[in-house]
Amino acid sequence: MLNIHVLYEALELVKLAVVPEAGTLHPEYRSSLAASYVFEFLYPFTGAHSAISGRLLNGNNDISVEEVSKSSEDGCISPGRKQTLLSSAKQIVESSTEYYPVGEPMKKVAAAMQATGEAVYVDDIPSPPNCLHGAFIYSTKPLAGLKGIQLESNQLIDGVAAVITFKDIPSGGANVGAITIFNPEPLFAHELARCAGDRIAVVVADSQRYADVAARTALVEYDTANTDSPILTVEDAVEKSSFIQIPPLLYPKQVGDFSKGMAEADRKILSAEMKTTAWLFILQSSPENAQRVIATCLGVPEHNIRVIARRVGGGFGGKAVRAMPVSTACALAAYKLRRPVRIYVNWNSDIIMTGGRHPMKVTYSVGFKSSGKITALHLDLLINAGISDDISPIVPLNVIKALKKYD
Numbered sequence: 001m002l003n004i005h006v007l008y009e010a011l012e013l014v015k016l017a018v019v020p021e022a023g024t025l026h027p028e029y030r031s032s033l034a035a036s037y038v039f040e041f042l043y044p045f046t047g048a049h050s051a052i053s054g055r056l057l058n059g060n061n062d063i064s065v066e067e068v069s070k071s072s073e074d075g076c077i078s079p080g081r082k083q084t085l086l087s088s089a090k091q092i093v094e095s096s097t098e099y100y101p102v103g104e105p106m107k108k109v110a111a112a113m114q115a116t117g118e119a120v121y122v123d124d125i126p127s128p129p130n131c132l133h134g135a136f137i138y139s140t141k142p143l144a145g146l147k148g149i150q151l152e153s154n155q156l157i158d159g160v161a162a163v164i165t166f167k168d169i170p171s172g173g174a175n176v177g178a179i180t181i182f183n184p185e186p187l188f189a190h191e192l193a194r195c196a197g198d199r200i201a202v203v204v205a206d207s208q209r210y211a212d213v214a215a216r217t218a219l220v221e222y223d224t225a226n227t228d229s230p231i232l233t234v235e236d237a238v239e240k241s242s243f244i245q246i247p248p249l250l251y252p253k254q255v256g257d258f259s260k261g262m263a264e265a266d267r268k269i270l271s272a273e274m275k276t277t278a279w280l281f282i283l284q285s286s287p288e289n290a291q292r293v294i295a296t297c298l299g300v301p302e303h304n305i306r307v308i309a310r311r312v313g314g315g316f317g318g319k320a321v322r323a324m325p326v327s328t329a330c331a332l333a334a335y336k337l338r339r340p341v342r343i344y345v346n347w348n349s350d351i352i353m354t355g356g357r358h359p360m361k362v363t364y365s366v367g368f369k370s371s372g373k374i375t376a377l378h379l380d381l382l383i384n385a386g387i388s389d390d391i392s393p394i395v396p397l398n399v400i401k402a403l404k405k406y407d
Contacts, residue, residue: 003046004046128340134205136343138196138197138200138353139200141224142196144224145226149163152219160210161339163204164201173297176328177325177328178325182393183388185388197352199329202215202343204337234361234382234383238382244383244385246393251396258376259376261367265376266369267367274364275361275362276362291306294307294327321391358384362380366378383395
């Protein structure tokens with residue numbers, strides 16, 4: 001018969017059996033995830049009250065017989081007791097004509113084209129005649145001086161047209177690859193590569209394959225003798241007092257009385273830590289900013305730059321800023337060579353140059369009722385903004401705004 005203590009032993013066996021391979025990211029999380037699946041499936045059969053579930057899943061087997069009996073008549077499945085694994089619900093949405101047509105269901109304009117495959121995306125557009133292709137050369141070292149770039153000798157024969165660097169930015173232009181409401185970001189490293197993945201140059205060749213091979217095999221000469229040790233973690237940043245500046249308007253304010261909420265709590269978790277991260281796969285969803293950056297880099301009026309944005313999917317933020325350097329480098333190469341240029345950033349380069357965004361180390365203290373209702377929450381957020389502010393300064397306020405949606 002299945003009861004609380006049998007389920008506890010089963011969870012312990014699962015944790016021992018599910019051991020991720022060496023080098024696997026977050027191994028503890030993966031083991032606990034497998035255990036939680038077993039728990040979610042078997043727990044309803046025990047008939048125990050939900051108040052016991054959290055203690056059991058967290059490895060606490062110190063549960064008395066009296067607690068089990070109190071939560072269910074006998075602590076295990078009774079023959080006459082109905083157990084359900086599936087639940088159902090029904091939601092009725094009532095519409096009103098008072099504000100017609102607001103609220104009326106409408107079919108998305110492009111739904112039919114996207115469903116049938118007729119929608120045209122950037123990769124569906126054929127390259128124009130005489131088109132060149134580009135690939136980025138980026139730093140493989142953090143905080144390193146740049147002494148020079150050398151292509152393998154045979155690459156000059158295999159269709160490489162040029163290597164575009166900051167030196168090719170025209171007079172009157174600026175070394176700008178992205179612009180946000182906070183600080184601009186350089187297109188190319190000048191004398192110093194600020195981080196691993198920092199853009200150094202773009203190789204332009206007759207085909208994407210030639211460009212990718214030339215960029216991948218390029219030799220970059222570094223000078224690390226006269227540079228400081230790089231900041232690689234948020235803990236390093238705190239130790240060296242390297243902080244982004246959050247404008248007063250965006251600084252989150254305390255909501256409610258934390259001390260009062262903690263006093264009302266039945267249970268508390270104090271100074272616990274967690275880490276978050278995010279990965280981005282980008283296209284361009286902010287054509288007006290791309291236009292501005294390209295015009296600034298080339299030193300031409302904005303109305304001379306035309307940006308056409310195709311479908312790029314949902315708006316998750318990364319496409320607004322992180323795609324700007326790609327379009328700007330492409331425009332600079334075309335301006336320099338007077339030929340069309342196309343850049344397709346492969347996933348490996350994209351992840352290294354773009355990487356995670358706003359990973360955070362969160363220290364939190366929380367108070368909550370036995371029912372699970374949170375009465376108090378204090379957060380200390382350490383945001384790894386990387387080498388540039390990007391839009392990291394708005395994250396703390398957005399976190400608080402999200403929490404304010406709940407009572």
